[in-house]
Amino acid sequence: MSKIKNSATSTVIKFEFLRQIKKPSFWISIILIPILMFGVGLFSYLISSDTASIVEQYSENSTIAIVDDASLLPKEAPFLIDGDLDTGVEMVKDQTVDLFFYIPADFATAKNVEFYHISEGIDIFGRESSTIKAILSQYLSQNLDESIVTAITGNFAVTDNPLTSTGEPSNALGRAIIPLAFLIIFFLFVCLFGNRLLMTVVEEKENRISEMILTSVSAKHLIVGKIIAMCLLGIIQILAFVVPAVVLIFLFRDDSTISQILSLIELDPLNLLLTITLFAFSILFIIGACTFIGSISPTARDASQFIAPVMIGTMFPLYFMQSFFVQNPSIMVEFLTYFPFSAPIALMLRSAFGTLATPQLLIGIAEVAILSILIVYATIRSFIKNAINFNLALPAFLTKKS
Amino acid sequence: MKKIVEINHFRMDFGNKTVIRDLSFDVNAGEIFGFLGSNGSGKTTTLRALLGFYTPTSGELLIDGEPYNPEHSSITVGYLPEERGLYRKETVLDTLTYFGRLKGIDNPVEWSTKYLSRVGLLDKAKEKLEKLSGGQQQKIQLGVTIMNNPKLLILDEPTKGFDPVNRRLLMDIIDELHKKGTAVILITHYMDEVERLCDRAILLKDGVAHAYGTISEIKKQFNGKSLDQIFVKVYGGENE
Incomplete structure (x- = not known):
């Protein structure tokens, strides 16, 4: 019998892994979602760049200053100030302007604009490039040298120089890149595997397999095997997403924007450790939540009624993403940070944007970790209790001990 | 006794x-x-x-x-429940082999092949269970029940x-x-x-x-x- 015990989990893992990976739907979803995300990103970029509305939008919400040493803009153009680079930087430091663009005299050859703003977290999201391009194309001086026009209409770089509120250089974007990458992977995992996880547990009941399987293997080994198989599938999904991205970054590593982003990446060991820990427990939590729903539901139809609120709750912080950028979060943000279902994404967002102190982050991680372990335990117990609950007429929880 | x-x-x-x-x-x-x-x-x-x-x-x-x-x-122990079914989307052989491994039998593929031959379903080994008739599926369920002797x-x-x-x-x-x-x-x-x-x-x-x-x-x-x-x-x- 020990032979059964030792090999049961690995047998379940192998079976569940192979049967999922053989399904065309698994590969279609893995390929489709990154393509969709890329499409949405591209669409968003296309509609956000090169429009006069960006100038209006930013000038309404922020004060803009430009020092133009290359004389690209006519003297009557808005936002132009007298002075040099230091003047503009000082204005940002003393917060008399929000966004400062410096166009150097050698713009035609350097093809670069310097951008300064106060940022403890991330609040611009690459819009500086669209903003200055929109300003230049809207107010450009006539009779400019052809090489300058070519540089402006071409792909010139905007070097982001974020400053802290004390005027020190800030690398909020660089710090956010790795946590945001984990957030994207978590999001993809939930989208791709939420329903699959549910089905893999509810299937045994729906197809009346529970009794036959549970006289061959314990519920603990069955559920743990399924969870590990799903994690392995998740790793394949992550690789399917990350490997092409790494290849693309490698191929275009000389591109000015990509090389600038790569140079910004900041790998603080403590932050990296916290990010990975949060990510791992968040994955375990969502797996636990989905399998728990599968374990209490007699059919897929019943399960689908429960899974929708869980998914909405998990994704909820993304609908209010801008609220997570600010240093002084609202009560709603604080609530979402510690509310069980929204906590994983809320914590990842605040961790990425630097709006959560390390002790608070540790509390959040501990909460997600405890919840994830509890929910996996509850799933195993619930699977045993409800394994033969084929309809809702006689729920197994009514079984009582004297 | x-x-x-x-x-x-x-x-x-x-x-x-x-x-x-x-x-x-x-x-x-x-x-x-x-x-x-x-x-x-x-x-x-x-x-x-x-x-x-x-x-x-x-x-x-x-x-x-x-x-x-x-x-x-x-x-x-072998148990053939009243409410019984198997993985409908899986093949007959994969299903028998899976249960054989869970039950710790020595050579599940060999056992499954012999059993399928005995019950006249060897030609269905690679078929998905959902393609089998009700009676044929019951033979597979019986096989799962008795495979660990x-x-x-x-x-x-x-x-x-x-x-x-x-x-x-x-x-x-x-x-x-x-x-x-x-x-x-x-x-x-x-x-x-x-x-x-x-x-x-x-x-x-x-x-x-x-x-x-x-x-x-x-x-x-x-x-x-x-x-x-x-x-x-x-x-x-x-x-x-």
Whole structure:
């Protein structure tokens, strides 16, 4: 019998892994979602760049200053100030302007604009490039040298120089890149595997397999095997997403924007450790939540009624993403940070944007970790209790001990 | 005689509803034991409690002297439940092999191939289960049940939906296992099967044993009537 015990989990893992990976739907979803995300990103970029509305939008919400040493803009153009680079930087430091663009005299050859703003977290999201391009194309001086026009209409770089509120250089974007990458992977995992996880547990009941399987293997080994198989599938999904991205970054590593982003990446060991820990427990939590729903539901139809609120709750912080950028979060943000279902994404967002102190982050991680372990335990117990609950007429929880 | 199953003062309540009031019986090693009762009398509930799916309200249910746990049981158990199915989207061979590995048999692929050959389904080995007829699927379920050469075989209405040919095949398999020393608990509504196969039986009514003993003892208790007549006498009033 020990032979059964030792090999049961690995047998379940192998079976569940192979049967999922053989399904065309698994590969279609893995390929489709990154393509969709890329499409949405591209669409968003296309509609956000090169429009006069960006100038209006930013000038309404922020004060803009430009020092133009290359004389690209006519003297009557808005936002132009007298002075040099230091003047503009000082204005940002003393917060008399929000966004400062410096166009150097050698713009035609350097093809670069310097951008300064106060940022403890991330609040611009690459819009500086669209903003200055929109300003230049809207107010450009006539009779400019052809090489300058070519540089402006071409792909010139905007070097982001974020400053802290004390005027020190800030690398909020660089710090956010790795946590945001984990957030994207978590999001993809939930989208791709939420329903699959549910089905893999509810299937045994729906197809009346529970009794036959549970006289061959314990519920603990069955559920743990399924969870590990799903994690392995998740790793394949992550690789399917990350490997092409790494290849693309490698191929275009000389591109000015990509090389600038790569140079910004900041790998603080403590932050990296916290990010990975949060990510791992968040994955375990969502797996636990989905399998728990599968374990209490007699059919897929019943399960689908429960899974929708869980998914909405998990994704909820993304609908209010801008609220997570600010240093002084609202009560709603604080609530979402510690509310069980929204906590994983809320914590990842605040961790990425630097709006959560390390002790608070540790509390959040501990909460997600405890919840994830509890929910996996509850799933195993619930699977045993409800394994033969084929309809809702006689729920197994009514079984009582004297 | 070694007792392979012991059920002592078993009571099972679901909320306010009592399904089993006080049930005690034993099953000896190597015997075929008929577990009889009308629909809803609590036969399946008793087996589920014996296999650990339900926690009894009171009493104890033991297999080889211990509460059953598939991974710690000292004897091999095969269970063909009343509510049964398999992974519909998987192939016949993959399904049999999977269960074979879970049950710890030495060469599951070889065993599965031999079994499929015996039951005339070798050509269906690579087919998905959903492509098989109901009777063919039941043969696969039976294969899963007996593949670990069980010392205790529990069959809950095993011939339900079987045609006469498959019913005969099942009886042959039960007979083979019985000759190898397997104890069988058989739930069935076919009294001819009970008379032909079973050494002892129990009739369950109102949550207690209405009759219990060898087939001849039970018949004697009811003045020598056939099991069919006894069944109608005991349970006939329930359907009126």
